[in-house]
Amino acid sequence: MGTVTKITRAKFSVGDLIHHRLFDYRGVIVDVDRIFEATDEWYEQVAKSRPPKNKPWYHVLVHESSHSTYVAEQNLEPDDSLEPIDHPMLERFFSKLNNGRYIKNEPLN
Numbered sequence: 001m002g003t004v005t006k007i008t009r010a011k012f013s014v015g016d017l018i019h020h021r022l023f024d025y026r027g028v029i030v031d032v033d034r035i036f037e038a039t040d041e042w043y044e045q046v047a048k049s050r051p052p053k054n055k056p057w058y059h060v061l062v063h064e065s066s067h068s069t070y071v072a073e074q075n076l077e078p079d080d081s082l083e084p085i086d087h088p089m090l091e092r093f094f095s096k097l098n099n100g101r102y103i104k105n106e107p108l109n
Contacts, residue, residue, distance in 0.1 A: 010034065010056040010073065015094065015102035017079035018060060020071060022049065028085045028102050030068070030093045031059035038070055051075060061087040 012018060016029045036043065036053035043053070051072030058076065061068050063085045082100035094102035 010058075012056075012058060012073070012076060012078075015104060017082065017085065017100060017102075018058070018071075018076045019079040020060075021075050021077055023075075025065075026063040026079050026081070026083075026085065027060040027069070028063075028087070028090070028094070029058045029060055033057045033059075036072075042070075046070075047072065049075070061085060061089060061093070063087065 010032050012029050013032060014029055017026065018029060019026055034056055036057050038057075049072075051074050056073040058071050058073065059068060060071050064087075066088050068089070084097050085102075090102075091105075093105060095105050096103050
């Protein structure tokens with residue numbers, strides 16, 4: 001018998017509105033990694049709360065900012081305000097907000 005690999009299911013998906021529990025900002029998810037995929041150096045410098053690397057991590061556009069961030073699932077919760085996100089790169093990823101969720105752009109080719 002081989003070892004059973006536990007498949008990690010992401011709690012959030014692309015287009016979901018989120019709220020960061022620790023830093024109190026809103027954002028929208030633009031990409032999901034099933035496990036941590038940045039460098040160990042980045043983790044040591046940035047991930048001060050040492051969230052698990054074997055759980056999902058998310059690429060997030062931060063509301064009322066021009067930057068994006070990489071966040072562990074444990075630090076996120078759904079954003080129930082359903083208000084639009086203000087970010088200069090939003091239109092690069094999404095076409096519209098529909099029922100509290102952003103709809104991905106159609107591929108160009």
